[in-house]
Amino acid sequence: MIDSSYSMTLYDAIQLFQRHIIQNCGSESKTAQAYIRISNDLQRYAKETDLEVSPEDVIQEYYRIIVGVPAFEAVPSKSKERRGRAVQMILDILNGKEPKRKYTTHKRDCPITYLNVIRKYETFMRNDQKSDGTVRTRSGRITVFFAFLEECKCTSLEGITPELFARFVSSLNDRYSSQGKASILYTLRNFFSYDEFSGALSFDPIPFLTGIHSGKHERLPSFYTAEEVRRILNAVDRNTPWGKTVYLMMLLASVYGFRSSDIKAMVLDNINWKNRTINITQYKTHKEISLPMTDEILFCTP
Template sequence: MMNEIPINELEVRLKERLQGESYSKQYVVNHTGSLKYLVTYMECKGLQFYSPMVGELFADYVSNPQIRAKPTRYAGCLSLVKWLDDIIENRPHLMRWRQVKKHPLVGESRDIYEQYLNYLHDKYRLSEETVKQHLMVLSRFSEKMRLLNKSIENICWDDIVSFLSESNQKRHVFYALKRFMSYLYENGIIKEDFLDFFHDIKPIEKEKVPSYYTPEEVLKIEKTAMKIRTSTGIRNFAMLLLASRLGLRSSDIRKLKFSNLDWDSNLIVLEQYKTKRLISLPLLDDVGNAIIDYVKNGRPQSNSKNVFILHKAPYGELSTECINIAIRGAVLKSGVDYTYRHQGPHSLRHSLATAMLNGGIGLPVISEVLGHEETQSTMYYLGVNVSQLIECSLNVPIIDSAFYEQKGGRFYD
């Protein structure tokens, strides 16, 4: 049967899968070693075929405290069961199980919430991460409406104020709810337009201090990363240059494919993961050489179309967290003072934009490099350029003290 493996084929099928995904010899030996415990169990039970049900029974058996001799043996047996089940189901193997936090939409208006989320994704082409942020807000809001025993159609301003107060009027909650209320009114789901009410209150925003590094500091960070000649060090240096020289987000570095590299025209052409906008950036010599160095001297043998991959079998796609850690490590090792400043790839993206602005490059050009559709986004992104404000400031004239001491004046004592 398709969902079973004969007992005498288990070792062959297991080795084919592990070796096919380039796992180390020791990894293969460890799992074939665990296989003997499974075979012994099946022979004692008179079972000639392995199936996920047999795997479940075997997992329960080795979980018995009286049977489980060593934690490593126990973990190996559970990993073996997972591998065999994946082979039967012909599915990719997940190294870790992460508990995914759920954000349920509750109440009678669940369909409306889901339609709105689909509307954001389809019309505005928002990324999955951005839609998830809206889902998190709506999940809490739907729970609030359920506790109040209210449907969306009967919502009033007091309900909105109460919810915002409980959320401490955080910026992302405020604007997510404002956008949702606008959608409800425009589609005739609610009769009252709450837009004017939202104009009367302001979300609580923390003071945003621009987090960037000077060109000299960025160069020091790059030189430090370049000295690390391990395979992961070579990879991390190439990723660092993509962030510092071209301002790529970690999501775009992670998704970068060989097909995005136009070596003939010296261009990097890609669709931004966050905005879905197609951008074209120059493939600078230093960046191109770093990528070539990685492919030749650091990148493991893999059929992956992604330029940057994990350096551990099965050599899959990097996570944004991995890229953030790699670049943050380069900043910390560089000796640059990072006090009160971020250390991830976004800070290097911010540093590039700030350096361009200080160099007299106009906002439209900076917006094009960053992939922003509007210069307004770039202005918010850059924050306040203090040095240029000082240059634009006017001298305050010296005023005679008699002005302040005149009788009847505001400062008259």
């Protein structure tokens, strides 16, 4: 049981959190190591923060930065769920509570007045062969826009003015990380790329949605130079069967741009040795693609 008989500091809470994770998951488990990395990063962030800010505020701001939404709204993707859970566990420990196995986050519902609009948007995306995951993610992001409109008593797309649109864009600055804001604005730009929606406005919304920027220190680079890729590949030990397998997986990712889900699902039947092609159905888009097999891939036998 967490002892709340004294005023706990954030440092104390992080230390208790790490001990709790190691006790329940084992120090060598990938889960424990991931959670400990997150907690260490939170501690580093706290050291760089204004001393007058309360530990609770530090935790909430850190959640906003690493998850991309205000604390403690629903995470935008599965990949960020673990980060959000770790932060919420530390907050519970800070407040003298037992950390939970699962946390329920607030999911914003689309206002009733815009339900038909969001359903049309989802239909358009599916007609464009977008995956179910993409449809869900974009629907969640566009709901932020519709909720703002409802709060401003705007009940239709026709009622949106340039001033209201600009207010929405500005309102994201104080609520979302730069990456979270960029994701919402990219989705909004996609939404208004359909004439069905942009045609309802009395102005062109695209100028409000150009030059979208996300902070370079809040996420990993989205690309690597050719030299950086070569250095990463050359660091793999190819003297063992497992090393050769890892090297081949990295080649498939760097040469063809395959997603990890596509690489994981590959079997020998995906390879046409006679025509020297790799034929797969992409996991995310469900599209069938056929790509020529390069010599580097052909002769990299695990």
